[in-house]
Amino acid sequence: MIFEILIYPGFVFLVLASMIYYGILRKVAARMQSRIGPPIWQPILDFIKLVGKEDLNPEQAKAGFTFWPFIAITSVLIAGLLTPIAGIVPLSFTGDIVVLIYFLAFGSLAVYLSGFSSSNPYGVVGSMRGLIQMIGYEFPFIVSILVPVVAAGILSPFLINTLQVHYGWFGFTFPFAAIAYFVSILAKVEVPPFHTPGAHQEIVSGYSTEYTGTRLAMIELAHMIKLFVLISLGIALFFGGSADILMFIVKSLVLLFIITLARVLVARFRIDQILKFTWFFGFVALIDLVRVVLIL
Amino acid sequence: MKEEKKMEKVKEERVTYSLPIGPQHPMYVEAENLNVYLDGETIVDVDINVGYLHRGIEELMQRRNYLQNIYLSERICGICSGIHSMTYCQCIENLLDVNIPERAKYIRTMVLELERLHSHFLFLGVVGYEIGMDTAFMYAWKDREFSMDMLEQVSGNRVNYAMPTVGGVRRDVPNHIIPSMLKKLNHLEKRTEYYRKVFLRDRTIIARTRGLGILPKKDVERFSIVGPVARASGLKIDVRRDTPYLKYDDLDWKVIVEKAEDSQSRVMVKVLEIFQSIKILRQCLKKLPSLDREIKTKVPLVIPKAEAIAITEAPRGELVYYAMSNGTDRPERMRIRTPSFVNIIYSLPIILKEQQLADLPAIVASIDPCFSCTDRMTLIDTKSGEKKTVDETYLKKLGERRLK
Amino acid sequence: MRLTGEALKNVFKRPFTQKYPKVKPIIPEGLRGRVEHDKNKCIYCGMCDKYCPSGAIEVEVGRAWRYDMGRCLFCSQCEEVCKYMVRKNAITMVMDFEHAERKKSRLITIHKKPKPEK
């Protein structure tokens, strides 16, 4: 148990795997832009570097400036422990999908709160945008997750995973929910077109503007882990589940590739466009939910 | 007056906070400061605070001799450095009343059009970057490298080409590089066609450019805004056609005008101008081998008392140089009127009003702001609009006399 | 989404990137890299000093020639002056471009006029 929580598929594995995945994303994106790009272990190097850097404390920072990033990383890590990765879940109990949704949301919330606590105008604008965006994407996210949960009648993502392995993909039965889920992955990890909270050209680095060193590393890491967790959850809930490592890797890389395409190909939405877009997909997912409820 | 006061008050009530953009900000590479007053995410007003790049070039010019000033004028700005030094040289040639050899004229035209090419590709990339589409930036700048290569081939440097000199050009274009240049031009033409489709049709780009940043034609006329920005609002002005210089009246090309007045039309004007530049370049390259090899006329370095002016079309609009000599090897007075100054100072507040903060970079990028040459002139009294028009017609008359 | 085709193609194409530190780029003929001065051809007349736009060259007339690469604009005006006005050809532009240095003083070249041989 301890081994499972700490090493595989626990914390260490989660952290390393999400970094590598993020590295693959960066590499493939670079190749799409006709560049060589960084090595795939680049995020690990970035992380080590950031940890070894000086931590600056801005004068105007409010209470919480120091601990919000750590809370963010902790909550996404716990969310990671509740997610089936290649068919293994280190922590599992009834009702854990609800807990998982909460921890993921809280991870994002903590990041935005960290932006507020830095009192930097860019940070505040970034966090504000983040919160508005959250209103947008939580709706399709939750609705789309409810679809397989209601269909299967179980709350454990692990069991849904196993169910899918045996009875076929929920993504085919509920295509709308799957698409809505995918869109909310993009929005949750702030991949273009949803990179508004950290919009480089408008508000420098958004919520993380004031952060340096270890705390910045934590914010970035939380971001990467969120990406990985959401991909694994997607596989468990919609894309056929994964019983062994090979199947997991193949499926997750395909998903990652599609996310990379989105990152490379589209321009940034404005915040009002984001709300419209995500809510549209929320209602699309509702179609499937209604179908499920009616059939049952 | 009362109206204005009221407006002021409304503004004050609405502004919830202000956001400083710059002087160090990812939005543009140069150090500049915009103060944006916001109501939530809506822009109520902007204050433009220039002067971070002021280097006192006109004053420096009075302390250097005519040859040294070529390189100084080039360093007013690194993006359209070629047009600055060419206009400077043209101005001094007008002072001296000399004619430059035919070949030199063709080479100058060529360098100017190459520069327009690189500058417009740069612009496309920057627009892509500002709307959050890094790939468009990467692709445009990747293709820009071809025009940079051509410039390097022709002039020996990627930026700040040091091509013209008073009385001609400094380097000849050898015949053997012409085929490779034509090949690169073909490639660029294909790519431009691609960008035309992308910027015209891509859904996400349209969402961020179409119908935004409207600059009405009457405001263009009122503030005498120039260049592609004016042409995108339906005003057909182009110095290359109105008062032709170098070889532009002998070459076959046309002025691009768009009517939509928004960000997208400003982008489209530039895309279509790339085609025209390529066309001009092809004609120049075809003509070049048949011309006489002479590239420079001899000119005296001490210039008797005179006044002259030169007007050209920089990639971003009309550029005016005025020079006054006093019988020594240094100018008595130089005066430069650059396009970006009018384009930025007057049009930004108009096109940014009531827009979203998120659209600010895209809109600002669409007028292609570059502050290097703007900052040279921050000490000018911008309120005396009347006086300036008078000045301009006077200068134009003077210039026409010189240009004939 | 118009860029999709291009992006997908690029994944399988060779990247456009030059592998710079390992592979040197192709330098076009006539690149203005750096000023090289021949101390024996020079007559220390100071014409290049007079026409250098940035004051990168300073000449102590008849004695010494000093060049500060950290101030040079690589415009080759000095080459032109020396070649066509003075007709000595003591200055040439060399086609290399990797000049980054850790110490500013290493960018400066000073040439003293050689003692005439008896």
Add this chain to the structure above:
Amino acid sequence: MVFRRFGERIVCYARRKSPWVLHLDTGGCNGCAIETFAVLTPRYDIERFGGLSKANPRHSDVLIISGAVTKKIESRLGRIYDQTPEPKVVLAVGSCAISKGVFHDSYNISGPLDRIMPVDVYVPGCPPKPEAILQGLIKALDVWREKYRI
């Protein structure tokens, strides 16, 4: 002790492999700014050295500064230097930044850069080719190894 040394070595290695750059034009002609920007693009691609353009002094490790420093931007520049967390290196790109270049006798220039902040690597050129800027960057990363390795 041994572990500490080992850790420091790893951090030092990571640092050299992940230089996040901030570029600032302090009043030159923009030429250097454009060439520095070009370093990000496919042909030169700074990302293959792990570099990213951050445009936020608090996130960056390498300051690439071009342009002769004007009087108006001088104080800002000092602030940007202070906002950058240690360890950092400073690259002076272009003759303007190194010695004020053409603008050396202007009334509004208070540079050169090394009067305002310590500069680690000088990259002469007007503007330097992007390759030259990359070479300067690589040199600057070597500075790190010497400066921060215990």
